[in-house]
Amino acid sequence: MAANTEPLKNQADLLRRGMADLRAEDAELAGILDAEVTRQHHTLSLVSSSCAVTPGTLAASASALVNVTVEGTPGRRYHAGCENVDRVESLAIRRARELFGAQYAGVQSHSASNANAQVLAALLEPGDTLLGMAHDHGGHLTHGGPVAFTGAYYKVIRYGTTSDGLIDYDQVRQLALAHRPRIIICGATAYSRVIDFERFRAIADEAGAILLADISHIAGLVATGRHPSPIDAAHVTTTCTHKQLAGPRGGLILSGRDAHTKVPGLKSTFSRVLDQAVFPRMQGAPAVNMIAAKAAALGYAMSPAFDAWMERIRITADAVASAFQAYDYEVVGGRSENHTVLIRLRGGITGAIAESALECCGIIVNKNRVPGETRSSLVTSGLCIGTGSMAQRYIDPEGCRRVVDLVCRILDEVTPLGEQEYRLEPALQERFRIQVEALCAMYPITDYMEH
The missing domain is CATH 3.40.640.10 (Type I PLP-dependent aspartate aminotransferase-like (Major domain))
Structure with a gap:
């Protein structure tokens, strides 16, 4: 392929050229990166350890x-x-x-x-x-x-x-x-x-x-x-x-x-x-x-938009904790005062099983150890739910209740076969995944960038 000799005058030129070159010269990698964007848009992240970066931050990370x-x-x-x-x-x-x-x-x-x-x-x-x-x-x-x-x-x-x-x-x-x-x-x-x-x-x-x-x-x-x-x-x-x-x-x-x-x-x-x-x-x-x-x-982080996001994180965490308690799940610590809701699982379902089963349905969570834990870190007895990404999607308290309802209904359909093995009927997985994608469409991940 002939070298592109057009001069790069600024950061925007560099980013545009970079994406064009990547698609032309390494379609395999470009396809994987596009697939990850699609995955993030069509799955619901309830992970406490990460959030989506702003477009400006993403561009700065790819700077000269x-x-x-x-x-x-x-x-x-x-x-x-x-x-x-x-x-x-x-x-x-x-x-x-x-x-x-x-x-x-x-x-x-x-x-x-x-x-x-x-x-x-x-x-x-x-x-x-x-x-x-x-x-x-x-x-x-x-x-x-x-x-x-x-x-x-x-x-x-x-x-x-x-x-x-x-x-x-x-x-x-x-x-x-x-x-x-x-x-x-x-x-x-x-x-x-x-x-x-x-x-x-x-x-x-x-x-x-x-x-x-x-x-x-x-x-x-x-x-x-x-x-x-x-x-x-x-x-x-x-x-x-x-x-x-x-x-x-x-x-x-x-x-x-x-x-x-x-x-x-x-x-x-x-x-x-x-x-x-x-x-x-x-x-x-x-x-x-x-x-x-x-x-x-x-x-x-010094902007009004960030401050509003932090406020939504707190409102969302309160709603998620209350929703899990309404389904008779123990929320460790009784409630949330930050962005974290740590729940203790029940019915023989381990953290490893819950994490895998929910991922099959399009919901991403982290298994987590809980006080009095008897299982290993690869298995665990709890889930750690974080509300940062939910707040970026502008999921309101009613939306939080719908998310928790979906999580609990999925877990109710899981049959544990051991500490990491389980059964969840493929037809149910597909039905739940469609419902998750509907929620993702209702609360798009790009929404926070537009406010």
Whole structure:
């Protein structure tokens, strides 16, 4: 094929040429990408860990910045040709600080898991003690999971929830005073209630610990004041940019009032240590195109449209929790105060079965462990429902009830044959899929882009 020598004058030209070239030169890959767009439009995502990005964020992630290699921070690079990279990263930093009210922001981490690893490696020595939320009770693997790096390199003590599904702050304090951890991690991946960051800080101060808050699942609610902020309560805060900020896969490291204080036991301040934790200690060149996408997402997060989306997330979560309770499902924690609804399954249906059966019908959910869990992470006894994507589709409370009704009717038709095997008649699968597609058409995924 002859080379296209038409000059590319701007980002729009680059994107148009790129799509045309991809379709002409790699039809197989282009077809897969188109198929994924179709899948997203015709399936209903109830996953708590991701949302659709805005078109502007999508375009920024495909920018010409991907051609630039840099190391270091703005004004302190190890490579030439960084004038526009510096401007983009400085913009992302400024927007992150403004959005969260932080004094320090690092925007280079490739993910929240990377950000957690970078913070912990900077502040802990191998074998140091870490206190984090147990995975079975809603914590993330990077908070001390035995199969994660935290479980491999540090001595992990785990706290959990009460019989009501609420964080057991008394247990947190008892464990902190008994074990004197270097770091306490608060934040969760499957917890539906408000987290009391000030109470965590008081416990950390009493135990002489550093407090790390991971707000990956609630960042948008924190940014819009719908959940208390940890920025000044925790010494360090981490988040990803894709779960609730409608941004690219990536992470942020933030710090508030402690940013310019010295790290206990070290000579450097938190801000200095955190910068060095990313580069050169744990990460080389950042993905600068993704930093541009983060800047776009952070800009969107300061808009009235984003604030309205966060409001819908809360309304939708309340409606979903109430609808499941109306079908006599246990909602762990009693209700939702964020975007998460964690339900305990029944009738021998495991999380693995529910996840697979619902996917066959066009509904995407995550299986999840629940307090008192006896099954493995590959099986589980619960489902974690998130309302971010539902709110982007403008699904109203009545629509939420219809979605939950459909989920419950599908599960009622499932016959478990083991922990992962089940039977659901093909004719029923097809009938349910048609109903799901009708809901998707009623609440299109592109709707949020048009408001």
